Amino acid sequence: LTSVVELVEGCRLPVLRKNQENEDEWPLAEILSVKEVPGKKLYYVHYIDFNKRLDEWVTPDRLDMKKLQFPKKEAKTPTKNGLPGSRPSSPDRDVVRDHTGSLLPTTFCAYLSTAQCPRSTNLHPTLTLKIVRCQMNGTTRRLVPSQPGRKRKNCGTDEDSQDSLDGIPSAPRMTGSLVSDRSHDDIVTRMKNIDCIELGRHRLKPWYFSPYPQELTTLPILYLCEFCLKYLKSLKCLQRHLTKCNLRHPPGNEIYRKGTISFFEIDGRKNKTYSQNLCLLAKCFLDHKTLYYDTDPFLFYVMTEYDSKGFHIVGYFSKEKESTEDYNVACILTLPPYQRRGYGKLLIEFSYELSKVEGKTGTPEKPLSDLGLLSYRSYWSQTILEILMDLKSDNGERPQITINEISEITSVKKEDVISTLQYLNLINYYKGQYILTLSEDIVDGHERAMQKRHLRIDPKCLHFTPKDWSKRGKW
């Protein structure tokens, strides 16, 4: 019976997946795409309430057809800007008019064969049919790739919008490196396009779409040169490339070295090829990163770990040469093989060390990802608690500190200090004034965490002189 069911994009149903404890789970998922490979069909599913990075192609046997839901009338992505086919508010009536039936057979079949369809029970057959058809419309419309000239909603706040008044479709804003709206979420960019990346000793499974040349997206494995990050279609090509590529470290100046950890500074304008390759790789793991514009206004700080083969990239962060919004980090990424080992915090720490040298406070560009939020919160918490715990009371008085002072010491932007204090529940109001309270479990938790934190940045090893980019004509 189920084989007759036509699963279309937008359908929702429980899909089998293993959780971290390797137990079976059946989270609800939405089908985003269907493809046919010889012998079977594959479904690209997005698990509702899970991050996109867990989206995957699944075989039909992992689908729980018994609980299939057809797409709701209101598709998740609303059509914007009054596209010609913007969804009618009362679809039923509209559908009756264009009852041509071209889409009918499959859909109808789907409806008939799924007697369990939750909505079908108390609906008149013809009416149901209309609804299904309407849903189809909604779905197909949704899947239309965004048309040229369609206004891309700009990221960020309205006042930053580049929308000109004359209504010419405008490009996204030119500052920053992240997009916060979902306009880039058309069906192409919603799905991962690279299956696997081989980088040095590691094979990585990309999490998100990345605009590598389209002809490379069909490859089972995309090969990257570990040092220059050039993308190659085959191992043979990589071999050939390595005979010509003599890089053994990122092509920039080393501005920090302690032990095996080094940081290299790369100018996005002077070293375009590397910067672009790095961005393409990073995009695989950063959902909101945009590669719409060139890399010119950014500096890239690549963290490496040295061994006898060379300086291996561990992670990086990019930074605008001039930020109008106090951003000291644009994009930040620890490559998956190195994640959850403290490198992320090290990157963050380094970014604040740079800000300290610059004498500025800074904050990461928004939006943060889930992992970004956790990492930053953790870093901020530890940094602030470190300061608070170290405060000694002189001459018997209670130690005290202002938020501004914390901000100055740490280069963490004031707002982030406040939000961290709030998150840790440290701020209280007592007897007409605000106080900071360090409870026992906070102190204990902090001490435990700091014991685990081995990797630290040593400011003495940093050789960095900030440039005043505003004085240069160009980046």
Next chain:
Amino acid sequence: MSKLSFRARALDAAKPLPIYRNGDIPDLNDCVSINRAVPQMPTGMEKEEESEHHLQRAICAQQVFREKRDSMVIPVPEVEGSITYYDRLYKGDFRQTKQLIHIQPFGLDNEQPDYDMDSEDEMLLNRLNRKMELKPLQFEVMVDRLEKASGNQLVTLQEAKLLLNEDDYLLKSVYDYWVRKRKNCRGPSLTPQVKQEKRDGSTNNDAYVAFRRRTEKMQTRKNRKNDEASYEKMLKLRREFSRTVTILEMIKKREKSKRELLHLTLEVVEKRYQMGDFSGEVLKEVSAPLAEKAVFPAPVCLPNGNRHKMESKIKTHKQQPSHPTRHLSAHSEPRFDFTRPHRKYGRRPRLDAAPRPPGRPPQRPHAIADGDIKQYDFHSSGEEDSPLSPSSEPDEENDPDGAFIFRRRDGCHYLAPLGEQRWCSPPGLAWLADPGQRNSLTALSVPRRWVGVSHRRLGRGGRIVLDRTSSDLDRALRLLDPDVFCPSTASVTHHHMHTDTHVNAATHTPPAARTNPQCSLAQLLSNIQACRVRYFRPRPLHENGKEGSKKDALQHDDRKGRGTFAVANNSRTSLSGGITEEQFQSHQQQLEQMKQQQIAQSIHQQGVQPQGLQLPQTMQHIPALPERSHSHVTTMVSTDSVSKTLDSASAHFAASAVVSAPNQESKPHRAGINGILPCQGPRQTKFGRPAAGASSTSSVRPSGGPPRPAPGVPQSLPHGLGPLSSVSAVSPAHAHHSARPCAPSPPALKLASVASSPDHVPRVAPGTAISSLARDKHEPERLALNGMAETTVAMEVT
């Protein structure tokens, strides 16, 4: 619980916060509900993502346990294990230096090919290596070059040969292999590259297009939206002001010229009065040679053609007021330029307001992409290092290429196209009716038809441009058989008929011709003759002419009387043009005869040692020639006044280009044709003169000596005429005239060049001059300023 009757004060970041620890924490009950007084800070995450299951779980875990729990972390796709062949892949060790690594800014560009061989290539290599040795790197270099030289269209085998200096067999096999591979290749190139933006905006939403150039805007503060608008306004204002300045300068120049003219006229009158020349005889006598020597206003020779760039700016504004910075762009960079590591000019705006030059050979890969309209930005971040000459014009940086849509060479000065330089006759002597302004009746050889009344001028690089104008004759001419005028020779002649001044009356007269063109042929002919008779001022014979100029004058007049302008076209279709063997034979004889005469005459006449120019074998060598001479390849074609090589019928047999080499001297069979005279002699010479130096007085006084037809020493043309002709092949369909050197057979091909003054050469890289010509068209402002109301419609230009 706590009853707060007051509102908590806002959190003051500058106010000290006392820190309470474990034991001394006050009664927490008092604190609890207050927390809300501090506004909750946003997390900085997307709302939708913030609520994601795994994140919430992780946050909760952290709140509860105050540390991370492995089971509570956010799951991510797995990382696959380590690569076993890593050590074999990345060979050798890298020793860490003691010092921090410091990289040399531009030391990264090693000259390695971008192309990397794959296993398929390896098979080919193995196969080839049975016969010869081909190293992988060598192969990669070859493919890399082919790839980089190919745009949308693949490099041809011919081009590949020039590109890769390799053994023929090897080249052929690699080339064939490459072509096949390239055709099967799914991507646009064998070296995968990130998709690039198209400048027409069609790729604005293409997810695979990345790293678009930023149109540089002023870095405005976040909250000052109007900054940008005012910036744009300021830019516009600046442009308009600079335009005004230009106009005013031109007016100034014009007024100066006028004043000078007045003074000179006054002087002339005074002199005449003193001489008692009341009948005008002396003036006539003196002014006859003057007319020939007159020089059109000197093109202002600024480095890299600033002036023209300015003009074209104006022009662009006119065309697209709403997008003043939008340019059509044409890529006409030299294709085989591998010496440059970066294509610095590749993304420069190219100015090509005129339609695509139709004479372009179709195989050129860099034909203008119709959609390739560039939204131009004021500066781009990447252009800082472009080798601009010091800019004198504020807009220089916007349009550094100026009018020249080819890649310029450093240290080379390029002159503006000559075609647009109207030849100004000295206003006081206007009645001499300068030949440059005359419109003439013109016919084309291929296709055989009358063009109508047109005005001939010399384009950049020596192409001959016909500007058509409408006349009452047009309809009649359409029906007219051009063969009528060239009964004996195969070549179709140009009949130039002057239509201005006195002639107008005559040409307008035959109403019969208008109403019933067919029957009016004879009438038309007689009219034309009548016109000629009426038009030409009898030249006063004078004994006191200045040495050679007298003879020159004679010749010129001769030409006026009888010379014709033979145009032969290389179009293969013309082979069927009804030339019999006999005709050809006899023509050959004539040719020989004439050649001898010419040589004799030139030796006799000219003391000047002509500088011949060896025609380079390949086009890409031309730009490499010394600056002063290299442009001659195309220019020499234009020297029909100078070149003594006559041909007509034989041209049809030549495999390649076209030539027009009219015979200046009286030739019997030419004299027989009562064509009206093209007068190209003096005019050509004039155009050949750059007049760079003589700008202030140039409108009145010639800058050089009397025009001397410089005899070109016949040069044998190497076999490689192919590339040359392909560059400038004439497309007959567009009725273009391209005068080209041509000969019965390549060994016998003679070329003449303007030799006496290499300075007279517009410095153009010939290969690209074609497209640069296209911009000659719109100059309304300038024309208006010069007070030259011209109704001429410029034709397309080869």
